[in-house]
Amino acid sequence: xxxxxxxxxxxxxxxxxxxxxxxxxxxxxxxxxxxxxxxxxxxxxxxxxxxxxxxxxxxxxxxxxxxxxxxxxxxxxxxxxxxxxxxxxxxxxxxxxxxxxxxxxxxxxxxxxxxxxxxxxxxxxxxxxxxxxxxxxxxxxxxxxxxxxxxxxxxxxxxxxxxxxxxxxxxxxxxxxxxxxxxxxxxxxxxxxxxxxxxxxxxxxxxxxxxxxxxxxxxxxxxxxxxxxxxxxxxxxxxxxxxxxxxxxxxxxxxxxx
Numbered sequence: 284x285x286x287x288x289x290x291x292x293x294x295x296x297x298x299x300x301x302x303x304x305x306x307x308x309x310x311x312x313x314x315x316x317x318x319x320x321x322x323x324x325x326x327x328x329x330x331x332x333x334x335x336x337x338x339x340x341x342x343x344x345x346x347x348x349x350x351x352x353x354x355x356x357x358x359x360x361x362x363x364x365x366x367x368x369x370x371x372x373x374x375x376x377x378x379x380x381x382x383x384x385x386x387x388x389x390x391x392x393x394x395x396x397x398x399x400x401x402x403x404x405x406x407x408x409x410x411x412x413x414x415x416x417x418x419x420x421x422x423x424x425x426x427x428x429x430x431x432x433x434x435x436x437x438x439x440x441x442x443x444x445x446x447x448x449x450x451x452x453x454x455x456x457x458x459x460x461x462x463x464x465x466x467x468x469x470x471x472x473x474x475x476x477x478x479x480x481x482x483x484x485x486x487x488x489x490x491x492x493x494x495x496x497x498x499x500x501x502x503x504x505x506x507x508x509x510x511x512x513x514x515x516x517x518x519x520x521x522x523x524x525x526x527x528x529x530x531x532x533x534x535x536x537x538x539x540x541x
Contacts (some may be wrong), residue, residue, distance in 0.1 A: 286505055290327050292320060300345040300352070309333075309352055311340035319371075331432050335362050335373045342387035342398070353525030355384035361398055361408065366535065376417040378406045388433045394461055405444055407456045407476075422454055422477045432492050435530055437499040441496055441518075442478060445490035451504045453480040453517055485512045485523055492535030505533035 293312035455474035
């Protein structure tokens with residue numbers, strides 16, 4: 284077995300994201316900054332330090348096609364970073380939050396991103412071409428506690444969330460003028476923005492990670508009780524399977540194929 288290379292970027296890393304070609308990594312060293320490193324031949328070198336946030340950065344996502352970085356922080360703000368030449372230029376996104384932003388993820392088409400927060404709400408952010416800025420719409424009064432993780436369905440409309448209230452939920456994020464109506468057989472574009480499609484109460488503990496399968500037919504989420512829940516037919520008649528592990532509480536779901 285080949286040896287695994289180890290490089291210590293910082294004593295503590297709160298969040299990270301890889302560049303589209305996996306040659307660079309952006310991470311927060313447990314403060315208000317985001318450091319970007321690139322691997323050259325046999326070593327990592329620091330290229331950039333993104334420093335617009337006032338408090339600890341809690342979420343980073345790097346888009347695969349548009350090469351944009353989005354960051355969120357405990358300061359309740361978000362920035363979209365665009366590379367112009369050798370510099371990363373930030374654009375502030377007003378999230379309308381009164382608690383910390385905790386996680387962030389680009390949608391599959393990269394025309395939206397979602398932000399989970401400690402305000403028991405989710406912000407869906409999108410670019411308004413007419414005014415040349417990013418704005419947000421908020422899904423409120425659905426969660427009973429902090430939103431810890433997000434996962435976009437491949438259809439770019441449905442968003443799954445996990446929360447410390449022990450539940451996993453699926454919402455519609457359809458925004459007129461941003462999303463397009465699908466085929467007549469598609470139900471995802473018939474639902475209104477913020478409409479709750481499903482609520483899954485399988486876990487009696489905090490829920491930290493959630494992920495859709497590539498086909499979008501199966502949803503998986505992990506609980507603080509070291510269990511993974513797999514749910515088929517989420518939209519119509521959910522069918523669940525559970526997998527119990529003996530290890531420490533699970534923090535996230537990476538990827539799976541079903």
